[in-house]
Amino acid sequence: MRSWMLVKTLLVVGLLVPAMTLTLLHLSQPSANLAIRLVGLTPLALPLYLVAALVAIVPAARRRGRSAYTALALVAFSGLVVQAIWFAPLVTGDAREADAGASTVTVMSSNLRKGLGDRAQLFAAAAQRQVDVLVLVEVTPAAFDAMRREGLLDPYRYQAGEPVEAVGGTVILSRIPLGEAQRMDTRWGSWRVAVGDGLTLVAVHLSSPSNPNNWRSDFDHLLAAVDSDPPDIIIGDFNASSDHEPMWRLTDDGYRDAAELTNHWQPTWPANHLGAGLARFLPTTARIDHVLAGPGLAALSSDTVHIADTDHLAVVAELAPVSGARPR
Template sequence: MTITSTPAEIRPARRVTRTVLLALLVLPGLLWAIIRLFGWERGPLVQLFAFTPYAAGWVLIPLLIAVIARKWLIAAAALLAAALLAVCVLPRALPDADRGPSAGLPLTVMTINVYIGHADPAAIVKLVRDHDVSVLALQEFTPEEMWGLSAAGLDRLLPYHSLADVWGTTGSGLYSRLPVSATGSTLSKGGNRQAYATVQPPGATALAVDSAHPLAPYATSALGDWRADLADEPATNSTGTPHILIGDFNSTLDHAPVRNLIEQGYRDAADTVGKGLIATWGPYGDKHLPPVTLDHVLVDKRIGVRDVAVHGVAGTDHRAVIAELTVPTA
């Protein structure tokens, strides 16, 4: 019987090869974590970084392999990547100790991208009715969607409005159960209309509400306008009217421009109550992309957040986000 074995000079080469391959497996996660931590995403990375929560889960695989293989230096690098991404992602799944004021007037708001007017009007009206929604924001809002919502009875539930309905993807609208003033819409640099209004709850301070819809970073050529649209969203003013931005921001909390916007005096409602990882968009058409969180309710820090829920709506690839808020009394 002949016994064969790997020649001694080959075994070290194989060990080196395995070590290099494992290091190459860890490196993307480490680079991802560093870029995310410092907000350095640029070019094609902007779209990719919407999937950061998935990357945070993936880095655990090379970490486990490195530990099993006893490659301690590589395991340390993988652990660093996992820790950095956990710091960036996990807080969204944990309720904040500070949810804002708990005393005041309850107010429920809802946002839904109606996908070029294809969303089921009856389903939207049912959500408004079932959840006692006082303010509704719509994006990709078309005349056809407006007619459908009216026929489904939305005008009876929310009789006040500020509408910028446009054929295609650029329209938006606001409906309110409460009286509104200072209505209108702005045209963003990226070409989307953003309806706005001042909403007056009874016995409470007036609220400035915008149906936010920055341009999507669909290509590297659009990134300048995407960043400009997010930078141009209204900032809060501690002595002025409290602001609420609700809509499809075409950004997740892993994009630096939307984090910069929030740092100007807002809180993300879903993040605040530990539901910030619930996906609101995707998959899109025949592109089997993992779902991500593009739709947000951003509220002035003078406004409290009680709860957030996400609901699917037939006819659109976005989901409705419903936030229960507490607004300061007059």
């Protein structure tokens, strides 16, 4: 009996330690590489607290060892409540109401992992969803040339951005006329462009937190650009989730993730058991790829799309003007 109680104790503690670590990191918003990455995994704490609470509650109700298990159960339930408060707005928020009969725009973004993502699968998914604007990040010259040779670019008459070797290339493909694109001051490819007559889109690929200074600097540049001339849509690989403080500042400016607006939790990374270190073994937990809609836009739908040979799920959303408002 004592050995079984010991196993239960070790199990509860083994669940609570990582759960509490994720909670504390979310609260402290650290500046170190690994810690920043772990903040993006904050939703993992929710099931950890839940299982710990369920394991601890039964022995806590019994006389033997009740005080110790009661303390563990209280810690687990307290953490569960905190995590639920953080997580609930992602799946229960108020949706913006779109204008009845308003024209819509469907946008999609995919990280191609240095051009290795399955091109045919990506463009087939875009065609199936009738994507108007397709943003590709980590697109290399070789991958882009292959897309052209294979006729994959034919549906997208308008193009902006540029492919670059390794991870720096970002390209915007559109069925809708594009204005002159402006390169933004981030280390990897981020671009601002007018889409059609009334929308401004910013396609981003912000630095990885593997270099925390570059990560924060890229966010500073993005936030400054948004403050000076707010776009309608910000889309791409942010390398940050809604649990990171820089994303809170975009929320304060009125930008909402299309997944949140449609009350869906749609993590995008890691996928396909690709990536470095623990990413190969973790479930897809962090939403670091986003379609952010400005205050003038509502989301009619939001989804993720599996693309082979990349460690990100693609994101796609259908957007429309908010009832009683116009996009800026």
